[in-house]
Amino acid sequence: MARVKCPICNKTENILKAGLIRNKQRYNCKNCNYHFITDKKKKNKIPFFEKSDKQITMLDIARAAGVSITTVSRALNNRSDINVNTGRKIKELAVTMNYQPNILAQSLVNRTTHTLGVIIPSLETTIFSTMLSGIQEVAATAGYRVIICTSNEKHEREVANIQALMNNMIDGLLICHSIHTSTFEHLRVHMNKRIPIVQFYRVAVGLNVPQILAEDEAGAEAVTDYLIKKGSQKIAMLLGPKELSLTQNRLKGYQNALRKNKIKFDKNLLAHVDFSDESVYTSLDNWLSRFPELDAIISISDKSAAQIITKLKNKKINVPKKIRVVGFGNEFVGEMLDPKLTTFDTQTRHIGEESSRLLIEQIISGKRDIITKVVPGKLIIRDSA
Amino acid sequence: MARVKCPICNKTENILKAGLIRNKQRYNCKNCNYHFITDKKKKNKIPFFEKSDKQITMLDIARAAGVSITTVSRALNNRSDINVNTGRKIKELAVTMNYQPNILAQSLVNRTTHTLGVIIPSLETTIFSTMLSGIQEVAATAGYRVIICTSNEKHEREVANIQALMNNMIDGLLICHSIHTSTFEHLRVHMNKRIPIVQFYRVAVGLNVPQILAEDEAGAEAVTDYLIKKGSQKIAMLLGPKELSLTQNRLKGYQNALRKNKIKFDKNLLAHVDFSDESVYTSLDNWLSRFPELDAIISISDKSAAQIITKLKNKKINVPKKIRVVGFGNEFVGEMLDPKLTTFDTQTRHIGEESSRLLIEQIISGKRDIITKVVPGKLIIRDSA
DNA sequence: ATGAAAGCGCTAACAA
DNA sequence: TTGTTAGCGCTTTCAT
Numbered sequence: 001m002a003r004v005k006c007p008i009c010n011k012t013e014n015i016l017k018a019g020l021i022r023n024k025q026r027y028n029c030k031n032c033n034y035h036f037i038t039d040k041k042k043k044n045k046i047p048f049f050e051k052s053d054k055q056i057t058m059l060d061i062a063r064a065a066g067v068s069i070t071t072v073s074r075a076l077n078n079r080s081d082i083n084v085n086t087g088r089k090i091k092e093l094a095v096t097m098n099y100q101p102n103i104l105a106q107s108l109v110n111r112t113t114h115t116l117g118v119i120i121p122s123l124e125t126t127i128f129s130t131m132l133s134g135i136q137e138v139a140a141t142a143g144y145r146v147i148i149c150t151s152n153e154k155h156e157r158e159v160a161n162i163q164a165l166m167n168n169m170i171d172g173l174l175i176c177h178s179i180h181t182s183t184f185e186h187l188r189v190h191m192n193k194r195i196p197i198v199q200f201y202r203v204a205v206g207l208n209v210p211q212i213l214a215e216d217e218a219g220a221e222a223v224t225d226y227l228i229k230k231g232s233q234k235i236a237m238l239l240g241p242k243e244l245s246l247t248q249n250r251l252k253g254y255q256n257a258l259r260k261n262k263i264k265f266d267k268n269l270l271a272h273v274d275f276s277d278e279s280v281y282t283s284l285d286n287w288l289s290r291f292p293e294l295d296a297i298i299s300i301s302d303k304s305a306a307q308i309i310t311k312l313k314n315k316k317i318n319v320p321k322k323i324r325v326v327g328f329g330n331e332f333v334g335e336m337l338d339p340k341l342t343t344f345d346t347q348t349r350h351i352g353e354e355s356s357r358l359l360i361e362q363i364i365s366g367k368r369d370i371i372t373k374v375v376p377g378k379l380i381i382r383d384s385a
Numbered sequence: 386m387a388r389v390k391c392p393i394c395n396k397t398e399n400i401l402k403a404g405l406i407r408n409k410q411r412y413n414c415k416n417c418n419y420h421f422i423t424d425k426k427k428k429n430k431i432p433f434f435e436k437s438d439k440q441i442t443m444l445d446i447a448r449a450a451g452v453s454i455t456t457v458s459r460a461l462n463n464r465s466d467i468n469v470n471t472g473r474k475i476k477e478l479a480v481t482m483n484y485q486p487n488i489l490a491q492s493l494v495n496r497t498t499h500t501l502g503v504i505i506p507s508l509e510t511t512i513f514s515t516m517l518s519g520i521q522e523v524a525a526t527a528g529y530r531v532i533i534c535t536s537n538e539k540h541e542r543e544v545a546n547i548q549a550l551m552n553n554m555i556d557g558l559l560i561c562h563s564i565h566t567s568t569f570e571h572l573r574v575h576m577n578k579r580i581p582i583v584q585f586y587r588v589a590v591g592l593n594v595p596q597i598l599a600e601d602e603a604g605a606e607a608v609t610d611y612l613i614k615k616g617s618q619k620i621a622m623l624l625g626p627k628e629l630s631l632t633q634n635r636l637k638g639y640q641n642a643l644r645k646n647k648i649k650f651d652k653n654l655l656a657h658v659d660f661s662d663e664s665v666y667t668s669l670d671n672w673l674s675r676f677p678e679l680d681a682i683i684s685i686s687d688k689s690a691a692q693i694i695t696k697l698k699n700k701k702i703n704v705p706k707k708i709r710v711v712g713f714g715n716e717f718v719g720e721m722l723d724p725k726l727t728t729f730d731t732q733t734r735h736i737g738e739e740s741s742r743l744l745i746e747q748i749i750s751g752k753r754d755i756i757t758k759v760v761p762g763k764l765i766i767r768d769s770a
Numbered sequence: 771a772t773g774a775a776a777g778c779g780c781t782a783a784c785a786a
Numbered sequence: 787t788t789g790t791t792a793g794c795g796c797t798t799t800c801a802t
Contacts, residue, residue: 055553057795068773073797083771100552104498105795108489108778115532123521124734129514136508136535145554147500147532150521167485168440168779169530306721313723336691338698338723349509442779453789458781468787490779493794553795 056099064097065090076101107168115145116359117165119175121153121202125275126331127301127348128176131201134352135174142360144171151178153275159186166190172359177202179274182243196362200355205245208370210362212355214346215377216246220253222379223298223326223344228261230385232296232324236269236287238280238308240300247272250328254298273300280304284311295323296385302327302334302343309337309384324385339383346377441484449482450475461486492553500530501744502550504560506538506587510660511716512686512733513561516586519737520559527745529556536563538660544571551575557744562587564659567628581747585740590630593755595747597740599731600762601631605638607764608683608711608729613646615770617681617709621654621672623665623693625685632657635713639683658685665689669696680708681770687712687719687728694722694769709770724768731762 058076062069067086074082075090076099093099107113116139120128136146147170149161158178163186165173172195175187184204190197191208203211220237227235237254240247251270258265268290271283287294299305305327309319319325319339327334330345354375362368443461447454452471459467460475461484478484492498501524505513521531532555534546543563548571550558557580560572569589575582576593588596605622612620622639625632636655643650653675656668672679684690690712694704704710704724712719712728719726739760747753 055795059795069796070773070775070798071771074772077797081771086771100548102493102553102795104489104493104553105778106797108487108493108780109795109797111778113489123514123518126511129508129517132514132533133508133535136533137537140534145532145534145549147530148521149525149530150518152522163485164530168487168489303717310721310723332688333718333721336695336718337721338695440779444779454780455782455790456788459788462781466787471787487779490794491781493796494779494781496794 055102056097057102058099061090061093061097061099065093112171113145113169114143115147115170116356117161117170117173118146118148119151119158119161119165119173120148121151121176121178123148123150125301126303126333127201127329127346130331130348131176131352131355134349134354135356136352138353138356139360142356144360151181153178153180155180155183162186162190166193166195170195172363173197174200174355174359176200177204177244179241179244196359196368198355198359198362201246201351203245210358210369210371211373212351212358213249213372213374214246214348214351215374216249216346217253217256218374219328219344219346219377219379220250220298221257222253223328224254224257225260226379226381227296227298227324227326227385228257228263230324233263234269234291234294235263235296235298236271236291236294237298238283238300238304239270239272241274242272250300269294273304275300275304277307280307281311284308288315288317297323297325299325299327302329302331302341305341305343305384306333306337309339309341320383320385326385330380334380334382337384342382342385343380344377345380347375350375440487441482442487443484446475446478446482446484450478497556498530498554499528500532500555501741502546502555502558503531503533504536504543504546504550504558505533506536506561506563508533508535510686511688511718512586512714512731515716515733516561516737516740519734519739520741521737523738523741524745527741529745536566538563538565540565540568547571547575551578551580555580557748558582559585559740559744561585562589562629564626564629581744581753583740583744583747586631586736588630595743595754595756596758597736597743598634598757598759599631599733599736600729600759601634601731602638602641603759604713604729604731604762604764605635605683606642607638608713609639609642610645611764611766612681612683612709612711612770613642613648615709618648619654619676619679620648620681620683621656621676621679622683623668623685623689624655624657626659627657635685654679658689660685660689662692665692666696669693673700673702682708682710684710684712687714687716687726690726690728690769691718691722694724694726705768705770711770715765719765719767722769727767727770728765729762730765732760735760 058069058072062072065072067090071082071086072090075087076094118132118135120132123129132148139146147165149165151158151161155178158181162173175197184207187197187204187207187209198210198212200212201214203213224235239251255265271286273279273283297308299308305325309325312319312323317323327341327343328346329348330343334341334343354373358371443454443457447457450457452475456467456471457475460472461479503517503520505517508514517533524531532550534550536543536546540563543566547558560582569592572582572589572592572594583595583597585597586599588598609620624636640650656671658664658668682693684693690710694710697704697708702708712726713731714733715728715730719728739758743756743758
């Protein structure tokens with residue numbers, strides 16, 4: 001074996017191997033107790049990408065510029081305490097060498113990742129992907145990345161996702177709860193941490209976490225009111241699971257309108273569905289058989305409204321003459337239906353945008369005000385009611 | 386000022402302050418030239434979250450267990466070279482102390498983030514959010530996070546997003562090009578790097594990057610063939626921008642079917658739209674005025690098919706009697722239309738799943754096979770054709 | 771204006 | 787089986 005020479009004492013005796021660090025052989029000179037390193041010849045063949053894959057680091061720039069790594073850092077971060085020429089030279093060098101900062105290293109040291117986490121029940125439901133679009137747009141503009149996790153309406157996945165994200169990956173969390181989430185311990189444990197949280201659309205009530213909400217109560221009231229004005233008396237309502245604040249708020253709005261118009265509330269006109277097609281159809285059949293005088297249906301979403309209208313047409317029940325149908329959400333599908341769908345526009349995209357905005361504001365300001373904001377919507381009157 | 390004692394020589398003279406490191410005061414003993422540290426009393430008031438926000442590190446566990454940090458690492462990573470009892474004790478301790486690993490630090494050292502980047506034109510188009518759903522589902526199952534970036538169909542944003550993601554944040558990239566992307570240098574520069582790339586749905590042809598495609602050519606051929614069998618002769622086709630491979634492939638399929646059935650190709654029956662509502666309506670009006678004998682329209686998406694059907698109904702043109710309409714994508718809206726939409730199901734979700742699967746496979750295996758995979762679709766026959 | 775060195779929290783090679 | 791040490795790539799403090 002070729003002898004290695006200690007760069008300090010220049011001897012070749014008593015040099016021990018002392019570890020292999022990132023492909024470099026490290027040695028220890030027992031004479032002067034000095035550790036040093038030489039390149040190690042590669043054993044295994046070079047992977048195909050290795051040759052072009054050498055990431056330029058600040059050290060490379062420092063060497064090329066003949067300055068210290070600190071100076072490079074200062075130059076690239078546009079610090080004031082640096083010679084203008086040195087700074088310019090380093091920045092030019094960084095460009096020509098195609099330097100790309102290692103974001104992981106920056107994040108580790110700065111304790112900030114410029115990344116938001118979003119937990120959302122599903123991506124295939126129009127309102128959720130629309131909200132996500134709003135979130136991502138605002139985030140991108142503010143220079144934040146977005147990591148998405150879908151809970152698929154499963155509580156366990158919501159819990160697991162939160163845990164995974166909160167481990168230093170994100171600067172803030174946006175969450176829209178799954179329908180099966182009724183305990184909130186998994187959120188509570190993170191509430192007093194550095195990382196701010198904002199709930200949106202489906203929120204846990206009584207939790208000290210800011211919320212961005214749709215205009216559920218006022219919206220449902222406006223819709224019900226409108227139907228009554230149009231002459232409906234027997235108004236059924238398709239709702240989500242009882243536990244959701246959203247459900248409760250819409251129900252409240254509905255009841256407000258009934259009370260105002262002196263119509264007796266009948267809880268059999270309520271149906272709680274789990275968003276499956278089947279549960280929607282079952283509820284509809286149920287109503288039709290129990291309430292021949294049914295003259296209006298308020299649906300939980302435009303999608304189920306579309307399903308209801310289609311089903312009613314199949315049964316030769318005229319919409320809106322016999323039964324008026326109103327949706328919630330103002331999705332694209334509403335305009336394509338025949339009759340065109342009357343719906344309450346919850347301004348889904350805005351909800352996403354506002355949530356993102358509030359979260360980023362809390363990240364930047366460091367403030368943790370417990371704000372509740374309702375994004376105003378509006379009734380879109382078309383032909384189905 | 387209270388004097389500080391050097392732990393080496395035990396003197397209190399000639400001790401200089403030597404920096405403040407992460408809230409600790411560092412000193413330098415000039416007698417023995419030894420650097421040491423003591424805790425520094427906090428000056429500014431504690432932020433509200435600080436008390437509960439002390440992240441437990443491996444060092445804390447090591448101290449609590451009376452072992453070295455390496456041993457903790459070994460225990461938590463379930464290494465074999467560790468005493469079973471020590472390992473168990475450490476893992477218990479980690480749980481009781483509620484230890485959460487710092488993913489950034491792990492990623493930095495392991496050079497892998499378990500995160501995929503996805504660049505997608507939009508989130509508000511059903512097919513894209515559906516593909517994303519498939520991507521995210523497969524990724525989550527394999528233990529990968531997903532960062533999304535929308536290009537909003539803008540080339541510059543696509544380029545910027547790629548650059549931002551490739552800086553050590555991701556282990557692999559999934560990309561669906563924006564319609565305005567016709568040069569691919571921004572991709573090419575990353576092709577030979579460690580980070581694998583997979584293109585999906587809208588791909589750059591002739592680029593050495595794996596692709597997952599919809600069955601565009603065969604699908605369009607099947608659709609056209611079906612229309613001709615049904616008796617259509619004058620078949621218009623709504624296409625995306627000419628540059629997209631997807632457009633070219635569907636056009637090829639259309640032409641194949643015409644040729645096979647000895648129908649003359651007329652390029653005036655083609656319209657290239659930019660997915661805006663307006664361009665769809667303009668194309669339709671154009672066709673109607675120029676081709677009174679028009680008897681079928683193949684649309685680029687179910688959404689535009691829906692718009693076309695709605696518009697034709699407005700104009701009292703019977704679908705499918707006078708004009709047959711076929712969509713692409715099999716989105717939810719198709720079933721809600723009247724008449725129900727005949728469409729080619731591109732299996733959008735599968736495309737996302739397959740892309741994700743291929744990318745992860747390449748990440749794990751380290752192989753970079755240039756695979757092109759077409760996800761088979763099928764014709765869904767309903768009432769509009 | 772610049773550099774040396776410590777440290778962010780973790781992993782891994784070697785010594786013991 | 788365990789500890790010591792260097793290092794991932796960056797920022798920051800203090801000294802010069």
